[in-house]
Amino acid sequence: MNKRKVTFTVNGERHELVVEPNELLLNVLREKLGLTGTKYACGKGQCGACTVLVNGESFLSCLTLAVAVDGAEIRTIEGVAEPDGTLDPIQEAFLDSSAIQCGFCTPGMVLMGRELLNRNPRATEEEIREQIKGNLCRCTGYFSIVRAIKSCCEK
Amino acid sequence: MKKDPKDQLSNYEYQFIGKPVPRHDAWDKVFGRTKYADDFDMPGMLFGKVLRSSYPAAKILSIDTSGAEKMPGVAAVLTAKDVPNNETVTRFGQTHQVGGFEGLYRVLADKKVRFMGEAVALVAAETEEIAEEALARIKVEYEQLPGVFDPLEAMNPDAYQVGEGDSNIICNYQVRKGDVKEGFSRSHVVVENTYRVPFVEHAFLEPESGIAWIDDSEIITIRVSTQVIEHFRDVADVLGIPHNKVRVIAPMVGGGFGSKEDITVETFLALLTWKTGKPVKMTWTREGSIISSSKRHPYVMKYKTGATRDGKLMAMEAQLISDAGAHVYLSPWVLLYSTVDATGPYDIPNVKVDSYTVLTNNTFTSANRGFGAPQVCFAYESQMDELARRLSLSPLEIRKRNYLRKGDALATGRVLEYGVETEKTAIKALEALGEPSMPSSPTEKIGQGLASGMMSYGRMTFLHDTSRSYVGIELDGSVTVRCGVQDIGGGQASSLASIAAEILGVPMEEIKVFIGDTALTPIAGTTTATRMLYMSGNATLKAATEVKKSLLPKAAEMLEASPEDLVFRDKKVFVRGAPARAIPLADVVKACAADGVQLYNVAQFNAPFRELIDFKTGQGQVFPDFTFGSHAVEVAVDTETGKVRVLKLVACYDVGQAINPLSAEGQIEGGALYGLGYALTEEVILDKGITLTPSFSEYLVPTSVDAPHVKTIMLESRDGAGPFGAKGIGEPSCNSIAPAVANAVANAIGARILDLPLTPEKILRSLQKL
Structure with a gap:
């Protein structure tokens, strides 16, 4: 197949890469850029563990071709905190609410929470549950995750 | 002789044990830095x-x-x-x-x-x-x-042979206590039902x-x-x-x-x-994982339970048949758990249990959260509600008249030595559930349900289970723990840090726990059987206490005080009642090092050992201890669509002592939803051995919108076999949800469904609308 050149920024850093036309964003992030915080868990868009933000919007990177995000601004879990390591409030909230057990769904959950708060800082519990309904978590029962996101919402 | 855990640190308040703090592994996870396999x-x-x-x-x-x-x-x-x-x-x-x-x-x-x-x-x-x-x-x-796919068929002597042997029956256990015939003859009501539970996929996110x-x-x-x-x-x-x-x-x-x-x-x-x-x-791909990895055992469970007019259980007879799938794996031991747990947390004078696990050409079955306990819990707790209904007693009342208490014996003869707070958990769960809600539509019916459960923690006592942990203190006062635990997300490693921190008075962030490496960490056994806190927690407690002991003489000398009067706290050692008389812990360590004092300890904790039980009578001890608790739920059943909505869910379990209440609560909440999936949606469907549910589109794990509001009530009896009186909670937490939901549905629609999951189809069928 004909390789293509793509250019995008990931967590503020610009990358120019040569990719296969069928190469998935998930694999490019994990294998070419070493950003392993984005997880493979189902490969079919059924669990949300591979969630990243593309131009601020949540995308399932296991269903997204790398060529489809040419020119985009991508944020992964590694780019949620400030470059100096200062946690984003949503990350603080996940720690404080103990919303993390095995941690495998955490990157996707944090990014879904971030997306919602950017769009709707006054989200209700129902809106939060709706937001993360495509992201499976087998450990927490979602209660602590919902609590964490809720604690970041304005009253 | 069992020691009283309350004595160990009774002279001052805990600094770290029982305090809600983020787990030490949470930071890497929230940054996306944790390197999984x-x-x-x-x-x-x-x-x-x-x-x-x-x-x-x-x-x-x-x-x-x-x-x-x-x-x-x-x-x-x-x-x-x-x-x-x-x-x-x-x-x-x-x-x-x-x-x-x-x-x-x-x-x-x-x-x-x-x-x-x-x-x-x-x-x-x-x-x-x-x-x-x-x-x-x-x-x-x-x-x-041809193969064989139904365990009952596979039990026939002339059935297709799955393996190379001459029978598909892997093993059979029996429990015999008293005389069930006599017990049933003295019963006013006898309830007989056959329950069925499905294959369950673990559905961890990491393949x-x-x-x-x-x-x-x-x-x-x-x-x-x-x-x-x-x-x-x-x-x-x-x-x-x-x-x-x-x-x-x-x-x-x-x-x-x-x-x-x-x-x-x-x-x-x-x-x-x-x-x-x-x-x-x-x-593995997700599909590869679902079709080829182990599943939770489906069971067919015939139960016959009898009680007197005033609700006292007189006899229980149970036949349990589990589908082991194509290979033995852990099926005999899962079955043994079910067999011992078959009576539930109840005192029954006459008991007869016969259990079998059988090979078929289905996907093999093995360990799954609960290890044989949730299957029988669904059956015995459904039976309790049916007896209550027939006797016009409340579900709580009939249970109160039969709960086992500390000092009572199971049907297997094992006397319960540690805390048994089942009744308290049931009362608290029901109180928190409150009055039933009003239906939101004319076709909706509201029901409430209660179920109690018991499950062991710690491996079977004939296995001579052991764990080892290394605790060492460095010259700057920081602490290293090396322990071969596998941390599967329950806070297994972090709880060891809490324990070492408590004993040595060193902040959590200055404790480094190295885990899971057969070349470098002392072997600590499996992260299974809800044993890790019990076993490795005790080993770490022992090792940390030894390290402290070895520092004490020098510290006493430096402070001119007697060793019994010293307190280790905030990386200092001081004299009790005189915090101003303090020296940095690091100075004590350095002085000890100069004297050649051993600054580390590797401790081994041995679980109690008992001979294997008698397979013909079931008499003997199989487990170190059990965790008891209850779930109460309220459901709304739409009688037109058959859909069940869980409106309220209360989980009340006795955790003994929460090492980190956030972690313990997380287990109880997560266990509740794990059990809720079992109750309502989860089923690996096999058609003549072919998996029809190979992805999360067909195998329905509960999502955030399926999860109801959960109220967690944690009791702390401080009367478990673990460190500081802890009991295990990881697996027991999912045990009694499914029967609580089934009891609530029966309460709502006036008909009992005997098969999990409680799908809309089954509900409509029981309402004779299909």
């Missing part, structure tokens, strides 16, 4: 793939691998004939030979396949695509066999994954997502090499729930790296 690469590594059988029951006539071998980029193609010891015997649990029911572990199918998804051949290639293509070029000639490599001293290292690093022995036996030539490292695990207790990718990786000399990585 698949997040780790090696230069020049190959990719491994598994060819799985195309039929659930077939003879393998021939395998032609030449097409695959010829492909450029293919480094190895292996079949059964290439495996030095393709068949080994697993002895259920790693360390000790227990006799009876030895399970065959067959690495690759040879001559015959027993289930769809069984591994037939392995490939290692330079890319995943090449490996995938190579699998397609392996030609396997099969002759299909099975690992990487293996050989170093220049010919050590094979396998870095793998596992609950049991001690499988290094089994891997070595398969390869026919000394045990000390295989090293297993367990990084943080993205969920286990029992399915990473058995070997998954370890032997495949070891074989491929051993053949090629190169690092090999293997990660």
Whole structure:
């Protein structure tokens, strides 16, 4: 197949890469850029563990071709905190609410929470549950995750 | 003699135990920095793939691998004939030979396949695509066999034989107490029902994954997502090499729930790296995982329970039949748990239990959160509500009249030595549930349900279970714990940090816990059986206490006080009642080091040992202790659609002592939803051995919008066998949800459904609308 050149920024850093036309964003992030915080868990868009933000919007990177995000601004879990390591409030909230057990769904959950708060800082519990309904978590029962996101919402 | 945990630290308040703090592993996880099994690469590594059988029951006539071998980029193609010891015997649990029911572990199918998804051949290639293509070029000639898919059918002497033996029945246990005939004759009501529960998929988010490599001293290292690093022995036996030539490292695990207790990718990786000399990585696809990994056992459970007019249980007779699937694995022990737990937390004078586990050509079944306890809990708790209904007693009242209490004996004769707070948990759960809500539509009916459960923590007492932990204090006062635990997300490692911090008075962030490496950490046993806090917590407590003891004489000398009066806190040592008389802990350590005092300790904790029970009467002790608790739920059932909505859910469990209440609560909340999936949506459907639910589109794990509001009530009796009086909570927390939901549904619609999950179809059928 004909390789293509793509250019995008990931967590503020610009990358120019040569990719296969069928190469998935998930694999490019994990294998070419070493950003392993984005997880493979189902490969079919059924669990949300591979969630990243593309131009601020949540995308399932296991269903997204790398060529489809040419020119985009991508944020992964590694780019949620400030470059100096200062946690984003949503990350603080996940720690404080103990919303993390095995941690495998955490990157996707944090990014879904971030997306919602950017769009709707006054989200209700129902809106939060709706937001993360495509992201499976087998450990927490979602209660602590919902609590964490809720604690970041304005009253 | 059991020591009173309350005495250990009664002279001052805990600093870390029982305090809600973020777990030490949470920071890396929230940054996305934790390196799980698949997040780790090696230069020049190959990719491994598994060819799985195309039929659930077939003879393998021939395998032609030449097409695959010829492909450029293919480094190895292996079949059964290439495996030095393709068949080994697993002895259920790693360390000790227990006799009876030895399970065959067959690495690759040879001559015959027993289930769809069984591994037939392995490939290692330079890319995943090449490996995938190579699998397609392996030609396997099969002759299909009839197979058997129903455990009841498989029990017939003339049934198709799944294995090579002369019976599909793997084993049978019996419990005999009193005389059930007599008990039933003295009963005013007798309830008889047959319950059925389905296959369950663990559905951890991280699929099975690992990487293996050989170093220049010919050590094979396998870095793998596992609950049991001690499988290094089994891997070595398969390869026919000394045990000390295989090293297993367990990084943080993205969920286990029992399915990473058995070997998954370890032997495949070891074989491929051993053949090629190169690092090999293997990660299963979700579909590969669902069709080929272990499942929770489906059971058919015939229960007959009798009670007097005032609700006192007189007799229980139960027949349990579990579907072991195609290979033995842990089925005998799962069945033993069910057998011991079959009466539930109740005192019953006359008991007869007969249990069987049977091979079929379905996907094999093995450990799954609860290990045989949730199945019988669904049955015995459904029975309790039926008895209550027939006797016009409230569900709480009938239970109160029958709960076992501390000092009482189970039907197996085992006397409960530690805290039994079941009644309190039921009362509190119901109180918190409150008054029933009003229906939101004319077709909706509201119901409330209660269920109590018990499940052991700690492995079976005939296994001589042990754990070891190293605690050392450094010259700057920081602390190192080395303990071979596998952390599967429950806070297994973090709780050890809390314990060491408490004893040595060092802040959590200055405790480093090294886990899960057979070469570097003392062997701590499996992260299974809700044993890790109990076993490794006690080992760490012991080691930390020894380290403190070795520092005490020097500290006493430096402070001119007597050792009994010293307090270790905030990295200082001071005299009780005179905090100004303090010296930095680091100074004490340095002074001890100068004197050659030992600054570390490796402690071993041994669980109590008992002989194996009598299989004909069930009499004896099987477990160190049990965790008791209750769930109360409120449901709304739409009688037009059959849909069940859970409106309220209360979980009340006695955790003994929460080491970290946030972690313990997390287990109770997560366990509740795990159980709710069992109650309402989850079922691996097999049609003559073929999995019809190979992805999360068909296998329905509860999502955030399915999860109701959960109220968690944690009781702390401080009367468990774990450190500081802790009990185990990981598995017991999911136990009594499904019967609580079933009881609530029965309360709502006035009809009882005997099969899980409680799907809309079953509900409509029970309302005679289908």
